Amino acid sequence: MKKKAVELSFAWIFSIVVGAVILFIAIYFASQLIETSSYEINTKTTKKLIGIFDSLQTTAEESKTEKVTFAIDTKIYPSCNNEGDFGESIIQISEKFGFKNKWSKPGGDISAQDVYLFSEDIIEVNAHEDVYFFTKQFEMPFKTADMVMMYSKPYCFVNAPREIRNDIENLGQNVNLFAVTDIDSCSGESVSVCFDSNNCDVNVNTVAHTIEKNKETVYFIDETIYAAIFSSKGSYECGIKRIMMKLSQLSELYGRKAQFITQRGCNTGLYGDMVLLQGRAKEFKDMRELEYIKTTAELIKNKNGELGCYLF
16 A cells, blocks of 8 residues: 555656646746747837837928827837938837736837937836827028937926927927926926026026036037937937938038029029038037037028028
8 A cells, every 4th residue: 555655646746747847848938939929019019109200200390299108018218329321210119018027028129210319218108108209390500300309207397498488388288398487396206307406307507508417417509408308318419419410411412502503593602601511510529519500500591591592
C-alpha cells in the first residue's frame, strides 16, 4: 500500500510539473503574441494621431484647434529631428493593456516632415482623457510654418498680456486654456504660467524675453512664445531650428522670384534682402539670433507692402 501511495504521489507531482511547464509555455507565447500585437496596435494608433495634423494646417485663418480622446491609458512620446533639409517631427505611442495591465512596448516611430510640433517629451493621459492641439502661424515675413502645440493638462495664464488673453478667448472653450488675474484662481492640476513673476510652473519674463521652466531657460520672441511655453527645451529649440531651415529655403525661392519679376518689368528691390534673410536663417544656431532675423523680416515686409507688385 505504501509503495502504491508513493507511485500515486509521484504521478501527481509529474502531472503538476508537466502542467506547469505547459502553462508557462502557453503564457509565454501568449505574452509574446500580445507584445507583437500591441506593437502593431500602438503603431496604428500613432498613424491615426499623425492624421490629425492635416486638419490643423491653416490657410487664411491664423489658428486652429483640435482635441483627441483616448479610450485607454496612453503615453505619447514626441521627438524632433533637425537633420536633412527640413527635419521631422516623430511620435511613438504606448498603451496600457495585457494580463498585468502594464505599459506595452511603444509602437513604431512615425514621422511627419511637414509638421512642426511643440510639446513636452512625454505626454500621459488616462482612459477617456483628452489631448489638446492648437496651431499658430509663424510668419517671418511670409507664412513659413504652422506651429502645433500639443498638451494634456490645463494651462492657467496668470496676468497675461492683452494679446495672450485675446488669443485664449479666440481659441475657444475646447483648448483647456484659462486666463486669470491671480494664481490662486488656478486649479491644482493645471500648469501655471506667470508673466513677469516667479511664482508659477512656467515663468515668462517679457522684458528679457526668456522663459524659465523645469529649471531651464529659453529665449523667445513674440512669434514663438507659445512654442516655448508648451515645449521642453529640446523640443522647442529643435522645432525652431527646423522652421529656420524652411525659412532659408523659402527665402531662396522668393529671391529667385524677385529676380524673375524684375526681368518682367517689376523691380522689387528685394533680392538682396532675401539673400540676407536666407543667409541668417541658414546659419541660425542661437535662439537670440531670432531677434535679428525678425528685424530683417520686418524690413522686407514693409518694403513689400509699398510695392506696386507684391513679391508675396
